[in-house]
Amino acid sequence: MQFRTRAIHVGQEADPSNGAVVPPIHLASTFVLPTANGDDAQYDYARTGSPTRHAFEAVMASLDGGARGLAFASGMAATHCVTMLLKPGDHLVTGTDIYGGSWRLFNNVLAERGISITAVDTTDLAAVENAIRTETRMLWIEPTGNPLLSVTDVAGCAALAQKAGALLVADNTLATPVLCRPLELGADIVMHSATKYIGGHSDLLGGLLVARDQEVGEQLHWMQNATGAVMGPLESFLCCRGVKTLELRVHAQSATALRLAAWLHKQPTVKRVYYPGLDGDPGHTVATKQYHGGFGAMVSFEIDSDVQGAQRFVESTRLFQLAVSLGAVESLIEVPAVMSHGAYAPEARRAVGIKDGLIRLSVGLEEAGDLENDLLQAMDSLSAS
């Protein structure tokens, strides 16, 4: 079955007790056991596993093409669980154009617990290779980076990680399994902030890991159960509901983003547009090879203005709402330097290329013409002031 059909049906088998077309939401924290030693019990305690969470984990394992899915309370809980596979003395190689929260976890939490970190521009495979050492155990990439939307070659990184005996983990939040499936390109683990496109409606927090191989999946499940940051049943239900329209949303939002990026590129007040779907974008070649059906629904751009000008711009849009996060039906706008990537130290932020005047759009489901008009009036109000 094709992607969208699986998104609607995997894990959603009609309830055997009454045929309900949508499975029930199992809120139970504990499950009655058939025998004292728990033999034959599918579920015993909800931290270890529960039916509604499993439904979501099953559909995501199918969509990402992996052996095992695991759902967490947030994207950061999922990221943290993966890094718990590392031990003191191990080395982690990460990209520079990555989510600020991951950056903070790696540099402020892991680095203080005996794990060394090297951040490199992962769009440069030679730089990645140079950064790998004998004690490197994990390579962390974002296929589409954030907020600069750089594109990292997943298959290239997979070859390097395999040679080094390290796990390749791809935070695929921005590309989503609709456009890119890193496990099929050789990654070992894919991570998603389910808060974004997977939930898709700005109304839940969630994280997800999918392991390509059963063995890595078992290790991660052991760690998830031991540390406990699992996704709750109501969020799991909302995620299953969101996934059913995932492909439709991502395709529509990506098509609108491409149109807006091309339009922004022509505006005199725009200095630079970052969007891998544009001809001439540094990531375009790899993106064309790696993504199918679109280039994602995030667009970043720099306006010919200082940070105050960028802030005025984002405060004057009417459809684009001023907020961090991304991936939902509502379009959002923000200034990474002071919002989503405020967790970076200022020097580190500038070093990775996040300019003060950078503006990031999360393109929603609104009509493209309505969004274009909104950006146009924001530009007008900027030049009028």
Added chain:
Amino acid sequence: MVEPIPTMPDPSTKKVTASGPSTLSVHAGEARVKPGFSITDPIFAASTYTFPDTQAIVDFLEQGQPREEYGRYGNPGERVVEDKLAALDAGEASVLFASGMAAFVGLLMAHVDAGDDIVFFDECYHRSREFCRRHLTRFGVGFREVRTCDYDAMEAAITPRTKFLISESPTNPQLSVVDIERFAEIGRRNGVLTLIDATLSTPYNVKPLDAGVDFVLHSATKYLGGHNDLLAGAVTGSAELLDPVRNLRGIMGGVNAPHNAYLLERGLKTLALRMERHNANGQAVAEFLAGHPRVERVLYPGLPDHPFHAIAKQTMRGFGGLVTFFLRDADWRQTASVIDAVKIPRIGPSLGGVESLIEQPMVMSYWDYTPEERAGFRIPDNMVRMACGIEDAEDLIADLSAALDVSE
């Protein structure tokens, strides 16, 4: 003490002025700035609402300030859904109910008096007609029905007592498409209220209020909610005509629960996106079936040989996900064997969700009727109704194709 949530700033400060159907689906009816500055509307589960002191109650009762009082009279999340539905249907107001039938009953109970009568097109939902035929008649309200889309017969059925003309468009499962302007005009000319149940078309495909009817009704359980996981109904029209409906709902009590209303709001955000896909899948499946040797006939307004194709093409943006077809030389068991052989659509009543459903109306909805009665309803034994979801059309077609082969 917990810090109080900031009070709601004036939502008019940054009005959204946009008109695309998908933009409306996402934003219409919602305050630009929401309580707590949340991007999404909070769910107010509260059954009741408090007042700071007695004087505040007196002020509320005397001045009718816009605020909540008790859950049966209104809920903030419910009002958002009502405003969104009103905007999508280009109406002034909308009243949300616990189910489509609750909306239908609520509307009629508010507007019909003993001595009035109601005229239906005869392909309307059998439970709607049953309510009028068996129950409203107990209260002295007359019931008549005429052949669907026979406008002359409808006009001829109008008497000085007639209060309502009622139809669905498209009808279910025959998928007859009403010329809504003509229907509305008959009502206007005779001083009779008109109601179109547009559940199958949704505001994305048709806007009956623009064509001049007084009320549009939806079972929001179907496409509007869209995920087969809630029940709801709504009636939309002018504020003046809906005021008594809202007031009576507060007495009869068929309100939608706050959690449910939120799921409906969430579903509505992808309405335009889903409908585009339901329309495309319905068309693709109908065309496939029309070319299949085991299929005697397909009813789908998007097919050129459909009796109402011309009016459908002229008045609808798309034709929805429901496809009705008849198997060639098949009795009810042979028909059932096709349904039992499909793998993707689940067998069950209802329609409009992301998951495809399939059913045999003769078994699912008309089992208790005699063959003669079923003939009167135009429900033959070899009729199959498929409610296309938003799966890939190729998968649905491959599945149907295999089922038609296997069951042969």
